[in-house]
Amino acid sequence: MSSLTIYAIYVGAALAEIAGCFAFWAWFRSGQSALWLVPGLILLALFAWLLTLAPSEHAGRAYAAYGGVYITTSLLWLWLAEGQRPDGWDLAGGALALLAAGIILFGPRSGAT
Structure with missing residues (x-):
């Protein structure tokens, strides 16, 4: 599986999670219709x-790497969907999280699991 495919899986998962959670937020916190829950679910x-398509044989490693991509994608959501531009601290944290995800995903592994 190529690096681009792996990141596409994680970014797709992040967008689905953020949009799904945002639907709950819209209903519960912003007073939108309960119908928002259907697309959210x-x-x-x-x-x-x-x-589940992540290339790790261990769920914990896949979830850990996903966390970094999720953080970065959440900052993009903040900017593009909510109209709030991330500040320098947001960008620094997002870059660090993405670097950490890359280390987890692509770091050399020994034969032992």
Whole structure:
């Protein structure tokens, strides 16, 4: 599996999770219709399915690497969907999280599991 495919899986999962959670936020915190919950549940199920496509044989490692991609994608959501531009601290934290995800995903592994 190529690096681009791996990141596409993680970014797709992050977008599905963020949008699914945002649907719950819109209903519970912003007073939107309970109908927002329907796409929210579908998106959260899509998120879970996409994470099963991650190339790790260990769920914990896949979830740990996903965390860094999730953080970065959440900052993009903040900017593009909510209109709030991330500040320098947000960008520094996002870059560090993405670097950590890359180390987890692509670091050399010994034969022992």
